[in-house]
Amino acid sequence: MNIIEVRNVTKTYDGGEGLVTALGGVNLKVEEGEFLALVGPSGSGKSTLLSILGAINPPTNGEVIIDDINIYELSSERRADFRSEYLGFVFQQFQLIPYLTAIENVMLPLAITNRSTTEQREMAKAVLEKVGLGNKCERLPNQLSGGEQERVAIARAIVNHPPILFADEPTGALDTKTGQEIMDLFKTLNKEGQTIIMVTHNMDCLSYTGRAVFIRDGLLEKTEEYRKKVI
Amino acid sequence: MKLKDIALNNLRRRKIKMFFLVFGMVFGVATIVTLSAITATMQKEMQGNILEVGTRLIITPKTEERNYSYNGIAIPGSDVNFDVTEFNDGVVAKIQDSDGINVVAPKVLGAAKVQSSKRSRDVAVIVGVDFEKELQIKNYWRLVGDKPATEDQVLIGSNIGMEFKVEPGKKLTINGRDFVISGVIESTASDEDGLVFMNLATAQELLKKPDALSFLEVAAFKNLRATDEQVKAVVQQVSVKVPEARVTSVKDKVEARKELVDRFANFSLVVSVIVLIIGSLIVMTTMMSSVNERTREIGIFRAIGFRKKHIIKIILMEAGVVSVISGIVGFIVGMGVATLTAPMVVGNLKGSVAWNPLLAVGVLVLSTLVGLLASWYPAVKASRLDPAEALRFI
Ligand SMILES: Nc1ncnc2c1ncn2[C@@H]1O[C@H](COP(=O)(O)OP(=O)(O)O)[C@@H](O)[C@H]1O
Ligand SMILES: [Mg+2]
Secondary structure (H helix, E strand, O other), X not given: OEEEEEEEEEEEEEEOOEEEEEEEEEEEEEEOOOEEEEEOOXXXXXXXXXHHHOOOOOOOEEEEEEOOEEHHHOOHHHHHHHHHHHEEEEEXXXXXXXXXXXXXXXXXXXXXXXXXXXXXXXXXXXXXXXXXXXXXXXXXXXXXXXXXXXXXXXXXXXXXXXXXXXXXXXXXXXXHXXXXXXXXXXXXXXXXXXXXXXXXXXXXXXXXXXXXXXXXXXXXXXXXXXHHHHO | OOHHHHHHHHHHHOHHHHHHHHHHHHHHHHHHHHHHHHHHHHHHHHHHHHHHHOEEEEEEEOOOEEOOEEOOEXXXXXXXXXXXXXXXXXXXXXXXXXXXXXXXXXXXXXXXXXXOOOOEEEEEEEEEEOHHHHHHHOOOOOEEEOOOXXXXXXXXXXXXXXXXXXXXXXXXXXXXXXXXXXXXEOOOOOHHHHOEEEEHHHHHHHOOOOOEEOEEEEEEOOOOOOOHXXXXXXHHHHHHHOOOEEEEEOOOHHHHHHHHHHHHHHHHHHHHHHHHHHHHXXXXXXXXXXXXXXXXXXXXXXXXXXXXXXXXXXXXXXXXHHHHHHHHHHHHHHHHHHXXXXXXXXXXXXXXXXXXXXXXXXXXXXXXXXXXXXXXXHHHHHHXXXXXXXXXXX
């Protein structure tokens, strides 16, 4: 079953120097439980596509259906609720809130639910343990290494048990070894059933993913061969 | 974790920035509190002076000769002569009887030779008074020393004290008779500074004006600022009972003072309004820059599902906490400054600056309102941030 269906999505930005076509007609289906990589050079439209999938960037044309919901037909506030319920984000550069401790950062998505603080704390603690940071809950982001911050970011993205997890260049800022550890973590999560869509330009990451979609100048390339190669 | 925890954590971990915002607001709130507390103190002090005794009237004997004339030609047999220069003692009781009269303070005036161990002057003005009544009316007097308890004690104005180089306890010889100075009246910046006050009967005897009164000072309508009508009624009554009297209401220092106080109140109001406007602008620019600084953070909040109203709430809660703290600290600082400076500004301060709970509540509400209103636009602007845009340059 397809959890995501992208139909003829285009995106044109009105930048300073005229219109920029970031996406020129994208069609894509993602099955539940997949670990999909979006691969492409810088400026090819990966982040744009991810943000459109992530319900924060309305496409110029086309539609995005997630779990039978046409997400850009929702009002912007309902779409916020949708994100809270369905999506987890691991942003480029971790993007932790600097004035919140690791556990508080992880509790962030729960702050707008009506769960009690105790329950929130238990949930956050559990995912932090899962990503291997059970003993560093009370540290501020600047007291953590890059790899640790990435783990906190992942914990924050999955604390709500979202059906879909997005990650934009999660290994971009990490050294090779730490990057591999993070990819292992994603793979583990995927094995537990987590649908993951990850943007990367690092080919080494592809060995961890189930499928890769190549994107160039805002258009997807054929992916069949690659799938066979990996399997 | 609730939204308030996010707000509080942000405040807690950005202490320096918040300190400056709080400092700015405290400064503004304190200024307003100081001004309004001092204004209130001045008003109370003034009201006290007026109301304690009531409206002041002066009753003097009619001295002028009055002729009825027509086109400058005196009408024969028409001169009604009230050539009275002094009342006699009996008049006090008559006036005291009238409606609305509160205190009647009789006085006899005269010149006498005054000597101290250091100086001597041939002519000084002596005022014989009924000290009990006099001090009721002169409730603005501040004494160094005590009021006279015996006939041999006198009160002197501050200039007399300086001129004759005397102080309470020292001797003063007046027309050959020895008196002891019981107290010196602190300067009232009026003629009183140059007078010697003594017991009425003693003065009458000393000035050789037995039973004579030069004029009366009267306070009418206790605890009330009399209307012109009421004053007229009293004047009427007194004129009937004591035909030889002329009554004038005193536009005295109290009037002048009231004008000064009113002007100070207006000045305070203007300054307060300016401070409010500047304060709002400071809060707004600070919150605006804080929002701009937190663009990415707000983008993250939005991306993970925070609604616009959640963002507004977080920012307004921060502003609210800062405003409440500023309101409380500002009130305390303002009252402190008012208490310290009131004696200088008010002068002759008898009471102290009152801690008015209403002012506290008012100021707290005001600072919170200003904080929230001034942060409203930044908060709304923050909530409208496009998360895709906010997260783009990372
Ligand atoms: N908000 C925007 N305004 C204008 N142009 C944009 C905006 N976002 C992206 N673009 C442009 O769209 C293209 C794709 O960008 P992006 O999706 O960030 O690529 P990638 O993530 O693959 O590097 C680029 O040319 C970029 O400059
Ligand atoms: Mg990108």
